[in-house]
Amino acid sequence: QVQLQESGPGLVKPSETLSLTCTVSGGSISNDGYYWSWIRQHPGKDLEWIGHIYYSGSTYYNPSFKSRVTISVDTSKNQFSLKLNSVTAADTAVYYCVSLTSWARSFDYWGQGTLVPVSS
Amino acid sequence: QSALTQPASVSGSPGQSITISCSGTSSDVGYNFVSWYQLYPGKVPKLMIFEVSNRPSGVSSRFSGSKSGNTASLTISGLQAEDEAEYYCSSYTSSGTPYVFGSGTKVTVL
16 A cells, blocks of 8 residues: 655745655555656645656646746655745645556545645 | 535435535546545545546445536445545646646535
8 A cells, every 4th residue: 555645844934945755655656657746735625736747757737836846756765855936825735745647647645744834 | 716616515414325516627527537535634635436437446335426528426325424524526637737626525424
């Protein structure tokens, strides 16, 4: 059973960079057919797909984030990471790392989620 | 503002069946890449249905999915107290961002 766990600072100041890492256990991040995604849920409860990365390093981002987002992968550590620049209060959300299957386009395994408040 | 429309809440008594709808367009729900998720506060979200009507291993057969046109549905049969949670639909989309979610439905067991 694949498990994912988010880690990172619990609070980010406005205009700074939000950084999170997801550690994958119970399976290889280099597994063919899986994309490694970040999804967030605002306090108002809407879910939003941020982007994903393949183990090769190829990425696909939600255009809504324009150039603010970077997702990277470290196959040696079985981890992938999220960086979101120039954050505002609107980026306050629970951030989930999630596996996406390429054939079913479904989000099969989720992390517990981590709340990241953006506040001075 | 969510791309897919769900009712804010649905309720039912134990043992009853309830259905949650997820309305979209031919650019999203029109594809057969609709999935459903169960979210409990503080717990790991769970995939309940993928590709409109397929259940992952370990998901109760009381959960079923279907689609008619551009509206997908999740039906919970034999409603149980443990089914009380938030449910979200999601779909691959050919316009804009490739994955969109519904607005979420709170299921209450009376």
